[in-house]
Amino acid sequence: MSAAAPLPVAALGIARLRLAIVLVVLAAWEALSASGLLFRDVIPSLLKIGAALGKLLASADFYGNLGVTAGEISVALLIGGTAGLAVGIALGANRFLSQAFESLLLYLGPTPKIIFFPVMIMWFGVGPGSKVAMGVLSCFFPVAISAAAGMRQIDRVLIRVGRSFRATTWQMVTKIYLHAMREPIINGVRLGLGVAIVGTLLAETKLSNRGLGYLVIQAYALFDMPKMYALVIVLFVLSIGVNVAIGRLGRGVGTK
Amino acid sequence: MLNSDASAPAANALLAVEHVSKHFPTPEGVVTAVEDFSFSVKAGEFVSIIGPSGCGKSTLFNIIGGLLGGYEGRVSVDGATVSGTHPSIGMVFQEESTFPWRTVLDNVAFPLEIAGMDKAGRQERAAHFVALVGLQGFERRLPAELSGGMRQRVAIARTLASQPRILLMDEPFAALDEQTRLLLGDKVLQIQQELKQTTLLITHNLTEAVQLSDRVLVMTYRPGRLKRIVDIDLPHPRDSEVVSSEAFGHRVAEIWHDLREEASRGIAADEARVLRGGHRP
């Protein structure tokens, strides 16, 4: 087709390259699986993984556990996000509070939250409670840090307008702060959701009795490698989906 | 010299400012921004305060509006001391102050929302004030779609919608070009006459002060004191045409005589600061 414009040709080339890479990886996997070089079943054949994936997606058990994990992450985001927002606004609004506590927030933010997991298990049990707690711990910090920074970049005169009309603190928050901080808040929630997913799944794979992380570890313990790989593939696809969705959300905000 | 009515407020004063002083502690020592400032505004009057940049105008504005505390002296409305923000006083700020996420109508309805007015009532009142500043047809637009002059009209309409007894404005036209400024001045004067709106305008613009005011208070530079009160007895209605009249020229010359000295001191102080290597506070 000589009439094709140069750009679609390039796009087509990229698509072909991607497809080629995937095929090479799959072929290498299959070859490794057939060669028997590694311990039997550590690298199951693609056929087996495909079958396990089909079985997984057809089982009610999978959807029950998916629901549990999704529920844990949602609740964690709701609690951690709200708490982070409240703390961030308070720190951003009050110089004294920010000097007293903000460095703490900045130091605690990047520490691996998984070290608190034993404590959370003692407090909230082996079930979803401790997973939610881990998710809350994870997403609280990025939301609080971006909200505090967002508060400080609000145009001061808008705050003075609110005060001059004698707005209450609640009115200031709902009618001015939250709108003026829309972008930093959405960014904080994006980061928060990402780490809430990590925190929750990590906790589930450590010690749990429900959820997708639990299924992965169960498959590992029973040495059901095809199922384990099937679960990993599902989690991988779901994470990509969530990230794409949040990316869309962020872009929607940017253009408004 | 000071007029005799300067320190004791007139009995029928709506707004009275008595012996107000404000000091700011800074690394370079205490700055006295306003010193022993007294004046009063009667109901329906249009009074301007004029002074060079940095003389303490915004400080006075924030004190009267109740956004700045820790001053000496007294501010009162109808004889009652005011501390903090007061529903009788509506402020219009020097900076761009419309809410960018609200439409023109919703910006103007903001104070009514804060006061808890029902939706139908505030939409109606907001629409009235949007029309009053000449922005009918733009109700559903966002501030970003408007010009600077239109946005400042939204800010004025928003403050008027709260129906303050005293309209207090801090250099509301400072960011606008001269033509827009003159035309907007006409608009403000027309509204002021229509609503009999008591207005206190803070400005550094001579023409603006003389065109709009019944009285002009001239402020000194550092510390900001009241230097002189000039009555502007030009007939109403005035529009920007008055700017070219002879009587207008006389008033401007009279005030410039006083202002010139203060402005020169302001410039000299700036130069000295630069030479000392200090920063603009």
Ligand SMILES: Nc1ncnc2c1ncn2[C@@H]1O[C@H](COP(=O)(O)OP(=O)(O)O)[C@@H](O)[C@H]1O
């Ligand atoms: N918060 C503050 N801290 C220290 N100095 C201030 C503060 N606000 C104003 N000043 C000083 O007070 C003087 C008057 O300022 P301002 O009232 O803003 O003047 P104007 O509005 O007439 O330009 C200036 O010299 C300014 O530097």
Ligand SMILES: [Mg+2]
């Ligand atoms: Mg000023």
